[in-house]
Amino acid sequence: MTGIKDVAREAGVSVSTVSYVLSGKRSISAKTTDKVMAAVERLGYTPDASARKMRGMRNHIFALSAPIRGDINQAKYNAYFLQTAWQAKNRGYDVLLLTGEDAVADIRRVTQSNLVDGVVLLDIEEHDERTAQAGSYSKPCVAIGYPAEHEGCACVDIDFATAGRMAVDCLYSKGHRSAMFLRDNETDYDRGSGYVLLFRKALLERAEELGMTIHESSKHRDDRFDAAEFVRELRSLDERPTAIVNQANANVLKLVLQQLQASGLRVPDDISVLSCGTYFEGELMPQPITEMPVMPQELCSKAVDLLVDAIDEHRDIKGLVELSAPVMHSRGSVTKVGDV
Template identity: 40%
Template sequence: MMAKIHEVAEAAGVSISTVSYALSGKRSISPSTRDRVEQAAARLGYQPNAGARMLAGRRTNIFALTEPFRPDTHAPTHMSFVLATSIAARRFDYDILLLTDAEASAGMRRVSASGLVDGILVLDVAPRDDRVALARSIEVPTVFIGVPEDAEGLVCVDLDFEAASALAIDKLADAGHGRVGFVGHSEDAYERSNFPRRVRHGLEVAAQRRGIALSVVSPREGEAGRGDLRDGLRRLLQDSDVTAIALHCDDSAHRLVLAELAAARLSVPGDVSLVSIGSTFDTGSLSTPIDRIPLDPHASCELAVELAARLADGDTVEAGVRLLAPQYRDSGSVSPPR
């Protein structure tokens, strides 16, 4: 069992505050007293906690990354953000402590109380996220990679999903498409995470602005969702007015869409145009390359880590939402309808 500071004080014959000052260097202590304290600490195996180091003005050079893992977590997407955050942190000489509690606020509360970290990065942000109130109540600098509904006073970084959706609709509208299908997430995902609803809302607003009719397919999660997706796609393809499909879904759903189009003997883009929104994987490597407006984990995580490092250094960072401009990657999957 680790020794306590009062045990070091008793062994050295000094007060607890003297132990703190001797080990932190915060105040001048006589050499003989410092030697007694250091010898007692070494003999007892005492180590000051991270909070004490922070009070002494020393950084831990650790950022916590709170990323709740749930049974429905899409691991490849989430891990791409974990990896991107870790790479960015190393460039700023920080290590990452990954908090995967399903109850996301628990781990965040734990590290903020211990003083173990210099900052906290928040992933998988829900519309009404418990970590929002917690971030406002703790002293540890916190940066959200994502945007909750109530972002007042927070530092947030994310792709501008609404602009990405508008970019997709404009591309299809400019090509002459008047009715567009949309393959999205399950309805549960729109309650659980904030970015899917921002994509869908952005599509609805942009479609109305351009006079485009939008037909939505929202399959369930898991194996049942594959059947939902097939049924939804067949309904879309039976509607002769649907000449394009926007995709905001995982890589397996993209492949299923391409397989269904091939089974129906429909070509891309000759019969149906496709655009992928917010993908973290390379849609250009699919059996049929698909135009994409990517979600780049490295860009958002790099900025988030930079802001967290500045906050840890005591710099003033203005609260607010910082949205990254979307970029269109053309793979030739959009053309005028026949």
């Protein structure tokens, strides 16, 4: 039976180094960690397997992989983290937060060492290395998001493709034939944030099907957004949009609403506003905005239920996808135009 000495020999390191990599008790370089984890995989070594068998019990800990980036939306990040921790607590589990940049190595370390019983992934990208490698983890894994590669894990998310179509259908049914799309922070597009891309693609495709014109705002980053320029851009169009579809965060939308008011455009009398994929919980907006929000409580509850089911019932959840129907909260910022 493969032991820790075999792993050390295969990786060309000391037994203590292997122990530190698997336990996380000391900081080991990424290069050495990769060598050790590669040896673990090649040899099929399961750390602490005999001890766990003797104990006959689990650790009752989930790993929550949520890399911290400089441009994160703190309101969303906090909501998903707290909801996952809360739902885990209700099921008798604690949460170990993994925030490092080398997320796959972190997940392998805590799963191979049996430190955790399962993994939840947050902030999913369209092509996410964590989900692409999920089949190699030794524990069940659930992503809160819908990446392109997900054969090795389960996925739960809002159906953002449907949300994009719903946004267009809502405006079209009220007589709007031209809308301005207020893009999200450009960093999210650059790194391939999954839900951002899915929503935008569906929005543009549905508008084209119906013959509705969508004007996209100029690219921006949160710290350099110019609301006055956005409103000037909107007003300069030959066919002035009668609606704004917002994908940017609450701070950006607040600036736009203030600038609209300053320029004499009233919401919804002069222009409608529909916000999608946002999270206004606890945010003080200048006025109520009709929204199709993200749903941290529902999605985190589903993710934890799936993970507990996989652990307790030994259910194979690899490749499972559960998409929740988007919900629209009408708050009076979208109105009819024309003869509709």
